[in-house]
Amino acid sequence: MGRWSVSQPAASPLPKERRNDQVMWPSMLFTVSSIVDLLQRRSNVDTGTGIPRSSRRRLRSGASTEPHDGFNLVLLVPIIISVLIVLGLIWIGFVFHRRRQRRARENFMASSCVVHAASGSEVNYFHQEDTPIPETWSTSYLSTRGDLQSGGLDQTFHLPSKLSTEITSAESNGILQTLLGCPELEDMRISIKCLRFKTPISKGASGEVWLGQHAGKRVTVKRLWQTKEQTVEDVQAFVSEIKLSARLQHPHIVAFIGVAWNSTADLAVVMEYCPMGDLRQYLRRSGASLSWATDKLHMAVGIAQALEYIHSQSPPIMHRDLKSKSILLTRKLEAKLSAFGMSRSSQSHTMTAGVGTPYWTAPEILEGKRFTGKADVYSFGVVLSELDTCATPYYDVVTGDGKRMRPLHILQEVLQGTLRPSFSKKCPDWIRRVGVACLQHDPMRRPTATQLAQVLEGEVGVHS
Structure with a gap:
């Protein structure tokens, strides 16, 4: 060479x-x-x-040659530009997608909280008579028809509040002093070191619930999110829930065990653990094995007694979010009312619309009227329907042409008094009458929680 x-x-x-x-x-x-x-x-x-x-x-x-530096640069520039353009398009698409999701969520909230009902109804399932409710407050069975899933309406919603601010040291100290000065919490404080967090059970907008252990027993521990800065409103609402839970002592209300904190950042409430989970999950999983003669009637009685108890407080306490998911079951299938995060006394200045879960919410609350105990009774009627059908409310509703009715159309029908949850053909007539009475469009025609508990208790010996 x-x-x-x-x-x-x-x-x-x-x-x-x-x-x-x-x-x-x-x-x-x-x-x-x-x-x-x-x-x-x-x-x-x-x-x-x-x-x-x-x-x-x-x-x-x-022959092959060594690439020239200028030639490499000419190829590299358009490649870089193409990559940047693609990344830019992906980012723009992501931003638009997030905006669409936010707008859809805001539109749903606004439509659910303040529903503008149409003047006409597509389907009139029954006519609500304006006759006064009889002493037995029993009415004829009126049902719906068709097939529909919940469409994502089983979500707690609320009207936008004023702009929240992050909690300051002074506000944190004030909140902790409130806890220390609460007579219901005296001798109920638990050391954080004595709690063991095992498994997360559920998560919400501002907090989470854990399966924990305290003093050798399984408990549930609810606390605010540890991964974000809490606002004053978040902590104050949680403190109100803790104080209310400590006040309520009833066999069919989840028992309060104690409260633990070092600061507002790790504030936690310790409650009784119900191993069978919530009623809705149990009905989906094992509803076919239940009957009114064995378990369902006892569950209904327990829930009614819990409602009677909180409504009889001075001042009366309204649950405001009664549904199958807020009812927990013990190992013996005893029903216990929980989720008092939205509860208020009748003297509260915030007893207006804007809370609840739409399919369980009374028509007058959807219209924006003041919350009363009769709204809880309406929600109880929806729970009776769930106990009977083991299905989500309005699961069987279709339009006149056989198509599934949209969730907002369902709420419009509910507002107009032309639609209510159905009961199965196998439902005992007396249960159906109780349920329909609770679901009356006019709150004055519904029974009170005391009447409800008395009637159901009277049927236990007869039908069990």
């Missing part, structure tokens, strides 16, 4: 070593300045094609 020449096409790149301003090749030694001068004199670019003649000769000979 001959000596390496600059004018000869390269068969393959050879190793090189850099020494100061010189490049060492296997057979020749050139200074950097001489190489640059030589390349400039021999370039002789073809004016017609813009391609150096030396490059054209190398291409024609078929």
Whole structure:
């Protein structure tokens, strides 16, 4: 093989070593300045094609060459630009997707909280008579028809509140002093070190519930989110829930065990653990094994007694979010009322609409009227329907042409008094009458919680 020449096409790149301003090749030694001068004199670019003649000769000979730096840059620039354009389009699409999700959620909230009912109804399932409710408050069975899933309406919603602010040290100290000064919480404080967090059970907008252990027993521990800065409103609402839970002592209300904190950041309430979960999950999982003569009637009685208890407080307490998911079951299938985070006394200045779960919410509350105990009774009627059918409310509703009715149309029908949850054909007539009475569109025609409990208790010995 001959000596390496600059004018000869390269068969393959050879190793090189850099020494100061010189490049060492296997057979020749050139200074950097001489190489640059030589390349400039021999370039002789073809004016017609813009391609150096030396490059054209190398291409024609078929030999491979070392890529020129300028050539690499020309290829690299459009690649970088293309990648940036693609990333930009992906980012723009993501932003628009998030905005659409937020708008859809806001529209649903607004439509659910303040429903503008249409003047006409697509389907009139029954006519609500304006006759006064009899002493036995029993009415004829009126049912719905069709098939529908809940459509995502089993979500707690509320009207937007004023702008929240992060909690300050002074506000945190004030909240903790409130806890220390609460007579219901005296001797009920538990050391955080004595709690063991085992498994998360459920999560909400502002907090989470854990299966925990305290004093050798399984308990549930509810606490605010540990991963975000809590607002004053978040902590104050949680403190109100803790104080209310400590006040309520009833066999069919989840028992309060204690409260633990080092600061407002780790505030936690410890409650009784109900191993069978909530009623809704149990009905889906094992509802077929239940009957009114065995378990369902006892569950209904327990819930009614719990409602009677909280309504009889001075001032009366309204649950405001009664549904199958807020009812927990013990190992013996005893029903216990829980989820008092939205509960208020009748003297509260916030007893207006804007809370609850739409399919369980009374028509007058959807209209924006003041919350009363009769709204809880309406929700109880929906729970009776769930106990009977083991299905989500309005699971069987279709329009006149056989299509599934949209959730907002269902709420419009409920507002107009032309639709209510159904009961199965196998439902005992007396249960159906109790349920329909609770679901009356006019709250004055519904029974009180005390009447409800008395009637159900009277049937236990007869039908069990």
